[in-house]
Amino acid sequence: xxxxxxxxxxxxxxxxxxxxxxxxxxxxxxxxxxxxxxxxxxxxxxxxxxxxxxxxxxxxxxxxxxxxxxxxxxxxxxxxxxxxxxxxxxxxxxxxxxxxxxxxxxxxxxxxxxxxxxxxxxxxxxxxxxxxxxxxxxxxxxxxxxxxxxxxxxxxxxxxxxxxxxxxxxxxxxxxxxxxxxxxxxxxxxxxxxxxxxxxxxxxxxxxxxxxxxxxxxxxxxxxxxxxxxxxxxxxxxxxxxxxxxxxxxxxxxxxxxxxxxxxxxxxxxxxxxxxxxxxxxxxxxxxxxxxxxxxxxxxxxxxxxxxxxxxxxxxxxxxxxxxxxxxxxxxxxxxxxxxxxxxxxxxxxxxxxxxxxxxxxxxxxxxxxxxxxxxxxxxxxxxxxxxxxxxxxxxxxxxxxxxxxxxxxxxxxxxxxxxxxxxxxxxxxxxxxxxxxxxxxxxxxxxxxxxxx
Numbered sequence: 237x238x239x240x241x242x243x244x245x246x247x248x249x250x251x252x253x254x255x256x257x258x259x260x261x262x263x264x265x266x267x268x269x270x271x272x273x274x275x276x277x278x279x280x281x282x283x284x285x286x287x288x289x290x291x292x293x294x295x296x297x298x299x300x301x302x303x304x305x306x307x308x309x310x311x312x313x314x315x316x317x318x319x320x321x322x323x324x325x326x327x328x329x330x331x332x333x334x335x336x337x338x339x340x341x342x343x344x345x346x347x348x349x350x351x352x353x354x355x356x357x358x359x360x361x362x363x364x365x366x367x368x369x370x371x372x373x374x375x376x377x378x379x380x381x382x383x384x385x386x387x388x389x390x391x392x393x394x395x396x397x398x399x400x401x402x403x404x405x406x407x408x409x410x411x412x413x414x415x416x417x418x419x420x421x422x423x424x425x426x427x428x429x430x431x432x433x434x435x436x437x438x439x440x441x442x443x444x445x446x447x448x449x450x451x452x453x454x455x456x457x458x459x460x461x462x463x464x465x466x467x468x469x470x471x472x473x474x475x476x477x478x479x480x481x482x483x484x485x486x487x488x489x490x491x492x493x494x495x496x497x498x499x500x501x502x503x504x505x506x507x508x509x510x511x512x513x514x515x516x517x518x519x520x521x522x523x524x525x526x527x528x529x530x531x532x533x534x535x536x537x538x539x540x541x542x543x544x545x546x547x548x549x550x551x552x553x554x555x556x557x558x559x560x561x562x563x564x565x566x567x568x569x570x571x572x573x574x575x576x577x578x579x580x581x582x583x584x585x586x587x588x589x590x591x592x593x594x595x596x597x598x599x600x601x602x603x604x605x606x607x608x609x610x611x612x613x614x615x616x617x618x619x620x621x622x623x624x625x626x627x628x629x630x631x632x633x634x635x636x637x638x639x640x641x642x643x644x645x646x647x648x649x650x651x652x653x654x655x656x657x658x659x660x661x662x663x664x665x666x667x668x669x670x671x672x673x674x675x676x677x678x679x680x681x682x683x684x685x686x687x688x689x690x
Contacts, residue, residue, distance in 0.1 A: 243445060244409070251405045275343045276357060276371040283355040286321045290358035290370045293323065297362060298331060305332075321372045337373055344371040416440050416447035423454055432462035470639075479517065482510040517651075524639060524655055541575040541617070541685070542567065544585060545607060552592050560602040563592070568610035575609075575617060575685050583659040590652040591621045591679050599625025599676065617683050624676040633669055 293301050305320060323331035324344070330336050348359040348369065358370040423434035437451040486507060493503040549565050556563050577584065595605045608620045628636060635641045637657040660667045665683040672678050 243412075247405075247409055247412075255401055275374060276340050276347075277374050278347070278354055278356040280355060282321070282372040286356050286358050286370045286372060289321050289323065290360050293360045293368060293370065294362070301331065321370050324369050324371075326367050331368070340371065340373050341369065344369045416443070416451070420447075420450060420454060423451075423458070427458050427461065432458040432465075434458050467639075479514070482513045482517070486510045486514075521651070524651055524658065537579045539577055539579050539584065541577045541584075541683075542571075542609070545588060545609070545619075548585070548589050548592055549607065551589075552596060555593070555596060556605075559596065561596060561599070561605065562603075563596075563605045564607065566606060566608045568608075571609065571611055577663070577683065577685055579663060583662060587656040587659040588619075588621075590656045591681075594652060595621055595623045595625070595677070595679075599623035603676075612682070615684055617685050619681040619683065621679040621681070622672060622676060624674075627671040627675065627677045628669070630671070633671070636669055637667070 289301065289305070292304060301323065320332070322334065322336060322340075324336055324341050325331075328336055328338070328341055344357050344359075347354045347357045356372065360368045360370060362368070419439050420436060423436040423439075426432075426434050434455060436454045437448065440448060440451045443451075489503045489506040489510070493500060493507075545565055549563050552563055592605070592607070596603070599605065603623050603625050605621070605623045608622075610618055612618045632641075637653050639651055639654040641654075657667050660681060660683065663683060665681060667682075668680045670678055670680065
């Protein structure tokens with residue numbers, strides 16, 4: 237779900253909607269308020285004056301009104317000076333040539349037509365048929381309405397208000413988007429400098445959008461990088477440590493050969509043995525490195541898992557007889573004789589061979605090893621390799637699949653189970669180890685299978 241997309245979309249939509257509603261409400265209220273201060277005055281205060289002017293106009297005509305009223309307004313602002321009513325004819329012209337508010341004139345007409353005898357508004361019909369309306373406009377609005385009306389009448393003010401509103405919204409939206417990006421950038425800079433404890437998701441706070449997911453992914457990436465680098469350093473340390481021993485023995489054998497040339501054959505056998513160990517160690521390290529590189533290799537081979545296990549058991553029987561041990565292969569009755577696995581070269585052979593021989597070496601003399609195969613799901617096989625040996629301490633169970641791990645100072649280079657685990661995982665399977673309640677260790681393997689052949 238594109239949550240940040242909807243957040244931005246809804247933010248813009250709500251901002252436009254609220255701005256439109258607020259602007260419409262303000263303009264409406266402003267217009268109503270302005271009209272309220274522009275219409276005529278009614279009531280007792282202007283009633284006497286408008287009635288007197290109307291009576292004078294009706295009895296003496298326009299000339300008499302001009303002679304009586306105009307001398308009082310000489311040198312004065314009629315609109316802001318003494319209250320002189322407007323005398324407006326049918327063409328909307330004032331008798332004293334003052335600017336007439338159309339809405340006030342329309343209001344005077346409406347009142348005289350629909351609400352006759354309204355105090356403060358008079359309609360006069362002269363003998364020559366001329367019609368005049370006598371009324372007084374409302375006084376100028378008090379503070380602060382006069383300033384507000386002046387501002388709202390200026391188009392520049394409305395433009396400034398629109399710019400400020402859009403600027404505030406844009407500032408909020410820019411902060412919502414830029415802050416998590418800056419946090420992510422700082423975290424990635426820290427990773428580039430070798431600091432993998434970035435905790436971006438915590439710094440982002442309680443968010444429920446793509447930035448929160450990205451912060452969690454960044455933390456996971458940093459943790460994976462940290463583990464990978466630590467694993468590489470540990471691998472380099474362990475490889476160098478394990479290479480020193482055969483190299484030291486080689487140097488010792490060469491030194492003894494120089495001191496006692498008569499032991500040449502014995503020393504050459506020793507050198508050959510150490511070279512063989514070095515070759516095996518380097519080969520296993522290279523195999524582990526290829527498997528940990530993450531490069532997917534094609535599964536080009538198809539093998540019969542039952543035949544593979546049978547051949548491995550047959551090969552291990554010779555070693556088992558020398559130690560008085562027994563190896564037994566048990567197949568579930570529901571399984572057919574053949575189980576086809578799509579594999580990658582000799583990885584599976586190496587994996588199960590490691591598990592069987594590891595059980596022989598660590599279970600001790602006279603042990604009983606059982607290999608059972610059963611089907612948990614139509615396309616999932618379970619292989620359990622169990623022994624009745626001493627098992628492994630609980631604290632070491634979680635580490636036996638790590639490279640170069642050796643429990644109880646056992647011989648070997650500690651790469652067998654690490655390669656086994658990665659080989660099984662490369663085939664889409666899993667492997668776990670646990671101590672049996674009756675004693676001994678169990679290697680629990682799950683592998684997907686293609687089909688069973690009858």
